[in-house]
Amino acid sequence: MRKLLAAAFLSVVLPASALANDTSAHFAAGGLIFVRTDSISMESEDLYISPSEVRVAYKFRNISDVDVESVVAFPMPDIAADPHSEVSIPDMASDNFLDFTVTVDGKAVEPTLDQRVFAAEVDVTDELKAAGIPLFPYGDAAEQALAKVEQDKLDDWVARGVVMIDTYDVGEGMKDHYVPSWTLKSTYWWKMNFPKGQQIDVRHSYKPSVGGTVGLTFVTDGAVQGEQRDLYRQKYCMDAAFEKAVQKAVNAAEENVTPYYENWISYVLTTGGNWATNIGTFKLTIDKGKPDSLVSFCGEGVKKTGPTTFEMTAEDFYPEKDIEILILDKPAAQ
Template identity: 50%
Template sequence: MLRYLLAFGLLAGSTGGATANDSVAEIGAGGLVLGRSDVVSIESETLYLSMDQVRVDYLFRNNSADDVETIVAFPMPDIAFNPYEGNSIPVEDDNFLGFTVEVDGMPVTPELQQRAVSAGGIDITGLLTGAGVPIAPYDAYEIDMSGVAPADLATMKAAGAVEMAVATDGTTPTGMAYPRWTVESAYHWTMTFPANAEVKVRHTYTPAVGGAAGVFFLMEGAGSALYADYEKRYCIDAPFVNGAKRRLESADADSGPYYTESWLSYVLTTGANWAGPIKRFRLVVDKGSTGNLVSFCGEGVSKTGPTTFEMVKDDFWPERDLDVLFIVANR
């Protein structure tokens, strides 16, 4: 029996969009990855992306005469706590992307492993748990440290894991602290790819979509560094830009709609780690509303519905990750 370590890829951490106060960074996420395999191939992959859900349907094939027993892992994106920039976290608990997985139609319940790493790269998981401090305080801007032993608190400070809060006078300690560590999380379970057989795998999650209160690239204008970055990252073109301008110009200042940006990142290149290319790859991007706009880089993209766009490739080798820009109409 062959053994491999597989990972359901969320291999990107927070990816920077604009960092103004009225923006939230998106968190890159992806699909199934493997530390190289000569026997397990992706026969087909259908990837559905929207601001509300990411859904991936795979058909794998074990092309060998032996069963492949695997420890499968789904690394969640790293979450770095920083009071100066928010993270886009859909659900404020350990499964903050609402991740689910099915194998041949049967739900799988994975186990969770979490670690806390300080800014200096020190594993402080044991230190935090021993001191009664939560590893993943997703819903807390500040943490009450009044019950932590002075020696433990000193160790946390030395590791760069916390920044103590002070009162408005700028000097008086409040007993609260800002977390400064990164949470590394991974779901994992055991799975077998039967010899010379196909396996269907589906996983879904709510994407950690970033956004900004406005249309940044139009504010900066053509020729700006931000505009050039959008051209490279999202492949914005003249029809998309003109459509965005028309929407902004026609919007009523009082009644709207009011247009904002949303960003979605997906780690696509890990699909190249399986045996051979993805034999049949289908991408569906749903902009959510007919009043919205969407732009992303792709070849042979066609409009397949009022809000959906599709790209189909045979023998597909993903050479770049996917970034999607939405211009969203809000009322």
Template identity: 50%
Template sequence: MRRWTIAFGATLTAGLLLAAPPLFANDTTAELTTGGLVYVQTADITMAEEHLHLSRQEVRVDYTFRNDTDKDVESVIAFPMPDITGGAQSDIAYGDPEADNFLGFTVIQDNREIKPRLQQRITATGIDRTEDLVAQKVPLLPYSERTAEALKTLPDDVKADFLAKGLIRIDRYDAGKGWQEDIIPAWTLRSAYWWKTTFPAQKPVKVSHRYKPSVGGTVAMTFIENGKPANEHARYAERYCIDDSFMKTAAKLQVAATKGGPHYTEQWLSYVLTTGANWSGPIGKFRLTIDKGNPKDYVSLCATNIKKTGPTTFEMTADDFTPEMDLHVLFLTAGE
């Protein structure tokens, strides 16, 4: 696989992703089993169109599905959300951390609002440990005040059990008041919204989603140090396709910050795109719009045929598109 990067006025870097470029998530068909949702492929329904709009303030996805058979098709539709892992040393926005629908997810189908159901499971060291938390009445969302309070009240034997299972870790420190400890969630939460629907024979079905994304970030640029690649550089080059041009821009931003210029930090946004391949055939017409919000910000992602369409927006279009990799976007954000 050959990869290359293209710089658009030092505001965006794009690179080839396999033969056809591409986590929030695409709709996918699903089966309801005793273990929860199992994603399946369908030979009956085609995703005729998809317009994906990504920004740090909102994710908007508009689909047109088509049933080309001569019979109505009933199905369960699932929308997997990004994994949320506790214990990350970063600033992450999760909307309302005390609400089950913490990202404000909404569904409109053919101009009618759908009330989807929410499935949530947690894993630690690759093992489903949902029932362990439920038994102790610990909320599943790692970043929640209710979760933090529930963990503080765990009996010592349960705390030891959770620690052995990799559900939590213990941070011990002395902040001038003697030794203290914090119980840090270490589990991963996996969520999926789902609903039942009918695809009428030979008719299009329009589905739209809106929600506030969870955005990760740091207080500095971690892939570069004193103008040179830092330890994180190789991972960033793979995940976000940062190239020499992007590195030169980042180096200039570091120098400018020492002379009174804005201090740049990182933010990340991911989207699960590969579930779009579960429908019959490729996506007929695919359009991706990235909005960086602030003209002073920079953005890098792995994609191809990206074009600048406005002061803060970039767009990619493709016909007969089969997503083969998920989408990860790096924003460099200008501080005050």
């Protein structure tokens, strides 16, 4: 965004129980992608982001004098397999792991899912399919299928970075297991007709990937300070009021007890720059989820609109930066 101002909104801070130090990574998703065009303008975008749901409502208009048919796409975040990383994935059992839905003028659209798998930037999708290996790299299905693959093929895949060997005990002593090492790239897409001069209403929603860590990584030796604090000031626009509230909570907490844990949500906004004009009216609503949580993100002219919600609006908006949100939640009472 053209000017970055902090939006750190505070609540009463109380001490909480201690939790173990644990971290979960997250994926950045965003809005729809459309091939750069001079025919279709985005008249408005209404974006709502919370820890449980992302909703986007667009109004498009064909500003040319002919009908336009084109492909619209929603790229899912890349899923890079790593058996040693905890990754926040809303639904590991489904190809639609973010529970993506879309409607056009109020009617549900059944988009096509395109999935490809890469290892060392080489497409190995057909090899995995031929061997009966599920493309989704997390969960038990892929590992169970790999256990049935002949050894010479597994050795080849290890050498090429398609799979890796992970050694662990499942009750039978330490054994080697072949696990995915590939990256899954998924995109939903569908064809849309934009009649000349007409406005089209497009809405989609999905469950965000929310990462985080137990504890406060930007607190060092009992104070809001250090390199991570400097990084968060830039990434999340933490301001003095936000930091003061966090420091007050840290001072009030018992020794070795963290008053908050971090949640991170990322939204890829810059794809909104592919239309014929800037976004006519852009509205952003951030919902922190709980009234006693703290939130910080970058925005301009942000206003509190409810116990958990904050809004900003902009006219003739060009999305220069993606959205990064930091939410601090209190640990559950013990």
